[in-house]
Amino acid sequence: MTNSIDNKALYAYLLRLADSSLTMGQRLAEWCGHGPYLEEDVALTNVSLDMIGHANIFYQMAAELSDEAQTADELAFLRDAHQYRNPIITELPKGDFAFTMMKQYFMDTFNFFLYEGLSQSSHEPLALAAQKALMEVKYHLKRSETWLERLSLSTEEASKRIQKALDDLWFYTPELFETDATMNKLFQQGVIGDYGELKKKWDSHVQAHMNHCELNLPETGWVATGGLEGEHSEHLGYMLAEMQFLQRAYPNSQW
Amino acid sequence: MTVTDQADNCFSKKEILSILSTVKDPEIPVISIQDLGILQNVDVSGQTVRVDIIPTYSGCPAMHTIKTDIKQALGQHGVVDMEVRLLDQPIWTTDMISPKGRAAMQAYGIAPPLSINEKKISCPQCDSTHTTCISEFGSTACKALYRCESCLEPFDYFKCHA
Numbered sequence: 201m202t203n204s205i206d207n208k209a210l211y212a213y214l215l216r217l218a219d220s221s222l223t224m225g226q227r228l229a230e231w232c233g234h235g236p237y238l239e240e241d242v243a244l245t246n247v248s249l250d251m252i253g254h255a256n257i258f259y260q261m262a263a264e265l266s267d268e269a270q271t272a273d274e275l276a277f278l279r280d281a282h283q284y285r286n287p288i289i290t291e292l293p294k295g296d297f298a299f300t301m302m303k304q305y306f307m308d309t310f311n312f313f314l315y316e317g318l319s320q321s322s323h324e325p326l327a328l329a330a331q332k333a334l335m336e337v338k339y340h341l342k343r344s345e346t347w348l349e350r351l352s353l354s355t356e357e358a359s360k361r362i363q364k365a366l367d368d369l370w371f372y373t374p375e376l377f378e379t380d381a382t383m384n385k386l387f388q389q390g391v392i393g394d395y396g397e398l399k400k401k402w403d404s405h406v407q408a409h410m411n412h413c414e415l416n417l418p419e420t421g422w423v424a425t426g427g428l429e430g431e432h433s434e435h436l437g438y439m440l441a442e443m444q445f446l447q448r449a450y451p452n453s454q455w
Numbered sequence: 456m457t458v459t460d461q462a463d464n465c466f467s468k469k470e471i472l473s474i475l476s477t478v479k480d481p482e483i484p485v486i487s488i489q490d491l492g493i494l495q496n497v498d499v500s501g502q503t504v505r506v507d508i509i510p511t512y513s514g515c516p517a518m519h520t521i522k523t524d525i526k527q528a529l530g531q532h533g534v535v536d537m538e539v540r541l542l543d544q545p546i547w548t549t550d551m552i553s554p555k556g557r558a559a560m561q562a563y564g565i566a567p568p569l570s571i572n573e574k575k576i577s578c579p580q581c582d583s584t585h586t587t588c589i590s591e592f593g594s595t596a597c598k599a600l601y602r603c604e605s606c607l608e609p610f611d612y613f614k615c616h617a
């Protein structure tokens with residue numbers, strides 16, 4: 201099975217994984233010096249570091265598959281917004297702490313089940329990367345789960361804000377489970393897991409925790425889509441302008 | 456050992472291992488890369504030395520420094536032809552930290568990761584198990600921040616990673 205893996209499809213998929221982690225990591229890094237208190241400031245940036253680490257691994261794997269001699273740095277710093285394949289939720293501005301933690305919780309739960317599935321990938325490097333990332337994501341999830349509980353069951357102000365974060369973010373989550381023809385190919389080759397199954401696991405886990413936190417899922421809203429095809433919100437362009445500035449202004453500069 | 460002692464620049468594996476024992480984790484400078492469990496293989500063939508290491512955390516910014524430190528240490532002892540590879544397996548866990556490494560961590564003021572038969576994290580200063588987690592992340596991604604309720608000292612706990 202392994203020798204028939206479609207490299208082009210895998211390349212595109214790895215970019216989706218990498219772009220999602222990088223945009224999450226970059227938004228978390230914006231909390232540096234702005235956390236609600238010192239320990240939390242440190243925690244947010246540490247999670248950011250893990251996520252940028254995951255992005256780096258996936259970019260490196262993608263770079264190895266690329267026909268043009270691309271490097272991981274070039275993939276991160278020299279592609280434009282329309283070439284990014286992350287779901288829109290990961291590029292949204294960081295908002296307040298409740299918004300960041302709700303987004304983190306959604307992504308941690310998603311990544312937990314995603315990497316659990318990818319740990320069984322027929323593409324061994326991907327399976328290994330997923331196994332490693334999963335160990336870190338477990339810890340992230342424990343933390344974001346606790347924060348949701350803490351915020352929703354504490355003061356009126358906190359529970360109002362976390363409910364608002366849920367209302368604002370909920371309809372960005374269906375996009376996480378979108379698949380395209382290339383992903384279906386990879387699924388058939390045993391490279392990636394079943395996204396339908398992934399959605400079921402995510403739904404039941406999230407529903408249970410929302411009930412526990414006494415939070416109400418919104419019933420209707422505008423459902424985000426487009427990231428997989430490179431159609432993004434205006435926020436991604438601004439984020440990349442800042443993130444890629446140095447590499448664009450001083451091409452090939454290194455640390 | 457001077458370069459002239461090694462006129463032909465051939466090293467034994469034992470010599471290389473002894474040089475590598477001086478390479479420490481830049482974030483916990485009392486623990487060697489061997490005791491941390493990230494040094495995987497050392498191959499010496501003729502004048503060529505190849506060292507394989509594995510990363511701790513995916514985003515650990517110290518890996519680059521460790522690679523440079525290894526090259527520098529070997530270079531200082533006259534090794535010219537060397538390669539340091541970062542392997543993607545085996546996957547590092549805190550079970551790979553040696554007993555010597557755990558003891559060094561404890562003496563340095565960092566509580567080592569809980570072993571299977573331990574339930575409570577004990578204070579590296581006074582050994583009290585009456586401790587509280589203040590933050591899931593400490594000064595680096597691999598540590599959490601704790602406080603001892605007996606001696607009131609805050610301390611880093613090296614998290615279990617498995």
Ligand SMILES: [Zn+2]
Nearest residue numbers: 578581603606
């Ligand atoms: Zn104490």
